[in-house]
Amino acid sequence: MPFERILICGAGVAGSVLAYWLAKHDFHVVVVERSKTEQTAGQGLEIEEPALKIIKSMRILDKLNQKKTGEMGFNLVDEQARSHGILEAGGVSPTGALELMRGDLTQILFKAADGSANVTYQFETTIQSLRQTQDKVIVDLENRNDKTIATEEFDLVVGADGVRSRTRQLVMGSPEELNCFKLVGAFVAYFSIPREDQDWPYSQLCHFTGRRIIWMRPLGKESKMTSVYLIHVHDDVPNLRRANAAGDRLKQKEAFAEIYSGLGWETPRVIQQMMRAENFYSDELVQVKLQKWSQNRVVLLGDAAWAPSPFTGQGNQLAIIGAWVLAQELSRNRNLVAFEMYEKRLRSYVENAQSIPLGGYGPYIFNPQTRWGIWLLRTSVRLVSWTIHFVSWLKLARILARILPDQPHSDFDLEIEEVEVNGAR
Numbered sequence: 001m002p003f004e005r006i007l008i009c010g011a012g013v014a015g016s017v018l019a020y021w022l023a024k025h026d027f028h029v030v031v032v033e034r035s036k037t038e039q040t041a042g043q044g045l046e047i048e049e050p051a052l053k054i055i056k057s058m059r060i061l062d063k064l065n066q067k068k069t070g071e072m073g074f075n076l077v078d079e080q081a082r083s084h085g086i087l088e089a090g091g092v093s094p095t096g097a098l099e100l101m102r103g104d105l106t107q108i109l110f111k112a113a114d115g116s117a118n119v120t121y122q123f124e125t126t127i128q129s130l131r132q133t134q135d136k137v138i139v140d141l142e143n144r145n146d147k148t149i150a151t152e153e154f155d156l157v158v159g160a161d162g163v164r165s166r167t168r169q170l171v172m173g174s175p176e177e178l179n180c181f182k183l184v185g186a187f188v189a190y191f192s193i194p195r196e197d198q199d200w201p202y203s204q205l206c207h208f209t210g211r212r213i214i215w216m217r218p219l220g221k222e223s224k225m226t227s228v229y230l231i232h233v234h235d236d237v238p239n240l241r242r243a244n245a246a247g248d249r250l251k252q253k254e255a256f257a258e259i260y261s262g263l264g265w266e267t268p269r270v271i272q273q274m275m276r277a278e279n280f281y282s283d284e285l286v287q288v289k290l291q292k293w294s295q296n297r298v299v300l301l302g303d304a305a306w307a308p309s310p311f312t313g314q315g316n317q318l319a320i321i322g323a324w325v326l327a328q329e330l331s332r333n334r335n336l337v338a339f340e341m342y343e344k345r346l347r348s349y350v351e352n353a354q355s356i357p358l359g360g361y362g363p364y365i366f367n368p369q370t371r372w373g374i375w376l377l378r379t380s381v382r383l384v385s386w387t388i389h390f391v392s393w394l395k396l397a398r399i400l401a402r403i404l405p406d407q408p409h410s411d412f413d414l415e416i417e418e419v420e421v422n423g424a425r
């Protein structure tokens with residue numbers, strides 16, 4: 001029997017893009033999401049080619065453009081708020097051409113998929129257990145609100161439930177058993193704080209000794225809030241690791257307050273507001289590396305299968321591209337061959353995108369330990385920003401593309417022209 005009914009666990013970027021495209025291919029899709037609505041937490045994300053091509057073919061680019069944060073570029077500052085170089089948006093700047101808040105993106109993707117009669121979303125729901133038979137997956141779905149369990153049958157299950165995927169754990173084993181978590185050696189916190197005049201229109205990043213960074217990013221001309229990222233590159237911060245393991249948000253905040261105590265620039269304001277921030281999210285950065293992305297009738301997608309870590313800037317891109325390829329292969333085969341083809345087409349692209357820039361030393365080079373290292377970095381950024389005044393953007397981008405190693409192929413063939421189904425384009 002060809003596949004017809006598919007369960008997706010997780011209504012993040014990967015889950016909703018997949019639901020949208022599967023519905024276009026006439027599959028019946030149920031998406032379960034553990035949070036109360038589509039998960040709107042998180043800060044800035046960027047969409048670039050080739051994922052942009054998929055977004056355009058979903059006809060949601062206009063909606064995304066309306067939600068652009070409008071960040072004009074990147075300003076490297078010091079503890080006295082002096083600028084050491086501005087990189088305008090696009091090109092080599094950390095500010096991309098299409099910068100969005102993760103919540104805006106997941107909401108727009110959810111609405112695009114939910115608009116189809118073939119897709120049903122169930123919030124506050126998760127997979128409690130599952131078992132696979134010859135031709136079905138029997139799943140116990142738990143409603144986290146009223147604790148009821150409903151048993152349903154699907155032809156296949158997709159785990160799009162993020163780095164700490166429960167689906168992966170249920171079918172393949174724990175991260176420890178799989179040895180699939182590769183620590184990147186960094187801890188991050190994302191949250192937003194009330195905006196002040198100096199927060200607009202450039203994002204501002206300040207380095208402190210001991211590999212500590214504060215990056216503040218505007219959230220739009222009219223927004224009353226500013227987005228903040230704390231990045232601490234360190235192999236082991238025991239109290240933070242304990243707080244992460246316990247999911248204790250207050251302890252996570254206290255650990256970051258301690259790490260950033262006594263520092264200059266906007267640090268006192270940032271830390272004071274962090275303690276009140278409701279959308280605070282923190283984790284230790286890991287990459288997920290698996291031998292195989294599927295097990296019989298269960299397949300993994302996005303961060304659950306291959307989280308590349310924010311240092312690559314590819315998590316969002318890969319989630320969109322992976323969802324597109326999986327839907328395309330399922331439409332072509334409607335059986336388990338689709339999983340083989342999905343992995344065959346994507347594996348080397350994903351592994352390449354997982355490379356941490358500069359041979360893995362990027363996080364250390366861009367987060368120096370010493371005053372001297374910070375001085376060197378600031379001087380380099382000043383030089384780049386001066387050079388940009390003399391060399392055209394395009395030329396500089398070409399030069400850097402040759403110098404910087406480990407860039408994922410942007411010419412990945414999406415075979416987008418072949419999927420003209422049901423008026424999808």
Ligand SMILES: Cc1cc2nc3c(=O)[nH]c(=O)nc-3n(C[C@H](O)[C@H](O)[C@H](O)COP(=O)(O)OP(=O)(O)OC[C@H]3O[C@@H](n4cnc5c(N)ncnc54)[C@H](O)[C@@H]3O)c2cc1C
Nearest residue numbers: 010012013014034039042043126161162166302303315319
């Ligand atoms: C809260 C949050 C904030 C983030 N903030 C940023 C950010 O600021 N910048 C950045 O670059 N990246 C951020 N990311 C990561 C980024 O969203 C992903 O790397 C990328 O979009 C790939 O998405 P994904 O759909 O594979 O996984 P995710 O975005 O992690 O989505 C997984 C979805 O599955 C849901 N889920 C998890 N477990 C279960 C379960 N057991 N049952 C049902 N549903 C479940 C989650 O609530 C979530 O909606 C964030 C992720 C999360 C979850």
